[in-house]
Amino acid sequence: MDKVGVIGAGVMGIGVAQNLAQSGFYVKLVDLNEEILEKAKREIYDHVRFHQFYSQDKESFDPSEVLSRIETDVDLEVVSDCEFIVENATEKWDVKEKIYPRLDNICSESAIFAVNTSCISITKIGALTNRPDRILGIHFMNPVPLKPTVEAIRGVYTSDETIEQAGSILSRMGKKYILVNDMPGFVSNRVLMLTINEAIWLVQDQVAKPEDVDAIFKECFGHASGPLETGDLIGLDTILYSLEVLYESYQDPKFRACPLLRQMVAAGKNGRKSGQGFYTYYSHNS
Template identity: 80%
Template sequence: MKKVGVIGAGVMGVGVAQNLAQSGFNVRLVDVNEDILIHAKREIYNNARMHQFYTRGKESFDPDEVLSRIEGDLHMDVLSDCDFIIENVTEKWEVKKDIYPALDKICPESAVFAVNTSCISITKIGGLTRRPDRILGIHFMNPVPLKSTVEAIRGAYTSQETIDCAAGILAGMGKKYILVNDMPGFVSNRVLMLTINEAIWTVQDQVAPPEDVDRIFKECFGHTSGPLETGDLIGLDTILYSLEVLYESYQDPKFRACPLLRQMVSAGKCGRKSGQGFYQY
């Protein structure tokens, strides 16, 4: 499998497409907005240059060659000859649910669909298709090219063949995986979203400013970044959507989003991608 479809050219889609192209895969990158695709290619070129700096020259590739392996398009029909699809659209069921029945008609019966999600049920998505055994979750971490491991999620009907296929793609991208079972939030976000949300509550309750909240995690616990810095990196809108999915799934008040988080997202303060979150960028 040397041709992989990537749906969604946002922060995660850009990272996944870049990682694939750097690893020698040909990529079909699909989004509904031409401007987003143009911006995505510019980001991929710049990020590929920076990636060499961060890896201190251990990985050598030509950014122009990386970009040449990525073909952008506005229509999912171009994915008809792809045997592996990675979907990265926003973490909202209303958006994701329309994609999979369409993909099911377009792609070969053998194609595997990987859902890049942090919270949404893989089994539920599989139920939208005629191939629930060929659906799995792959929760990539941001920034994708710099992370060595992903959280892979087995749905109720995901076959071992599908997991083996995904393992091959991930190995080609230079990644290991940790396989977990399908419950909303899985492991990483079921824990992480609570941590970030509670950190936001401490800011709202004026226990400490954002800088000191993050310093406690970095200097006392040895974390490389604090929960508010992590929230800004992920995107505070994504944090909010994930909490809403978790609250709806478990009906547990511990997942209730902090009002300050809702206010910041309403104000467009979504973190790094918007230039302002708990910090200025």
């Protein structure tokens, strides 16, 4: 399993590809067009350059060497010889459901598919394939190379062997996993999405400014970042899509997305990746 396919070159896909390449894997990174992939390579190069400044162990990597282990392509067929695939496409069912039947036909019967999702059912995705026992969820946290733990999700049919093999990959990436069972949102996002959404309601209702909401969580509760900072980091569009999945899955009004969140996403204010969310960020190109 030295070759790993990574589907999707957004924020999470870039982080997963970087982490894998830094760990000695050969990565095949796939997305829809060359422009996205070229941007991904530039960002990986920049992230690796600055990694040593943020890593607690100060381990440094050569950006050119890391990039030499990442092959990019717009054709999904390129991952046909990979025994482990990490899928990071947009958190929308109508996007993901088109990917897995194709992967199922392209890849060997022994290949494992890891769904990097925050909310979508692993069992439901497994049903799109002829290998539900070889499907698991791996919910990576952002920024991927700096987070030591992931949430792993066992679908109804996920085998012990699949969990064990995925655990070996994660160990090589310098990560441990916490295994949970499959229900939409799992543990982290059934709690986190509600928290972020409620924090947005507080801003909409003019109870407090974003910085004051976050300050209460950091200074009173000792959190490393507040819910609105976290939302900006994850991507407010991803927050919205996740809430929509949770609402559809549970039919519970507590998951109803705040109108302010919908308005910000419609305006393209998606957080760090767009340069503007509840806070303003400088882009890589500025």
